Amino acid sequence: MVKKIFLDLLLILSLIFILKFSLGEEQQLCDGNYFLLELRFSSGSFELINKSIQEGCAPDAKGNFEYKYSLVNNQTIISSGKFNSEVLFLDDFVDGEMSGGTELIKEQKIFLTIPYASEADNLEIFKQDEKVFEIKIYDAGATSCKIK
């Protein structure tokens, strides 16, 4: 009798742990890597400060903005996104009136986070349709033995 109770309790315990593990799997929201690019944005041009590969989630950048980045392999676009590093929106609300407007950013450190793609060779940045920046990306983080 006691043995049966013990086995039943053990079964319940197992079910609890199975449930826990399945929830743990469900919580894996950021199980990928991403390229992290630190750039100096200055009057429409970009300069590389650092590039690395990090663990975690990277955003999708699907908006309709002035600048576009593309991860490229042999002139084939692997992924792309848009951003606007030039405009800072400022907003206040006093006595029912909004104020603040926008400031055009002349110089700012910006950070591009792009989902990692092992086949990516280059990163290109376009202002509208004009290419304004290009770097090799395959050596980011210097963890790869990929030879080009």
Next chain:
Amino acid sequence: MEYKYLFLGGAIILIVVGVFVFLYDPSIFYSGKESPSCEKIFYSGNSDEKVDVVFFTRGVGKNKIQKYIDSLLGFEPFDKQKDNFNFFYLDEKIDCNIKYSALFCYSLDLIQKSSGCPNDFIVVVSDESDGIRSSAYMNVISINDKLPISVFPHEFGHIFANLADEYIPAKIPFGSKNCAKNCKEFGEIVGCFQECSESDFFRSSENSIMRTLNSQSYFEFNQKIISEELEKW
């Protein structure tokens, strides 16, 4: 007989420990790579197919986040697309600056910490003094909690749909569609009002949320722009 009680006692202890672990320490068996502090506030499903927004707070209770979410999701067309959104909270310390009299939280540290949650858009809500503006830059919104809650839908309009301010003076960002040089650009949508970022540009509604935080709507033309953006997700 003693063995029977020993078995029973052991099993009960195991059950108690198991339940305790299950309820109070979800990180013990955690095997994902995101920060254990990434908390789902409003979750609709797979992040690859959703608009993911992650919140941080500074001196503001976590419970306040729900009010910001409710505010955004109360605006058309978001109200009909709630299941396209995920909202998360990250319990991390964030440093912000003041830039042009506005809260400005965009930094390498914020971007790296955000990677602990799905983060298409990042929102920092901070308890600041009166007179400190809110801001939006890249995909980061920095909110002074002293402003009305509706500042969130306003700032989200900027970074999600590239909507320009409809009050003056401001500048119209490249590609922005809600401020037009002439009324014909609004097509069949009724309504055309002078002043939209610039005094010689026009807006499609008198008082949308992009003009005043007292508004409860983006209004028809802006809703169409937002809906087009939502289609991409």
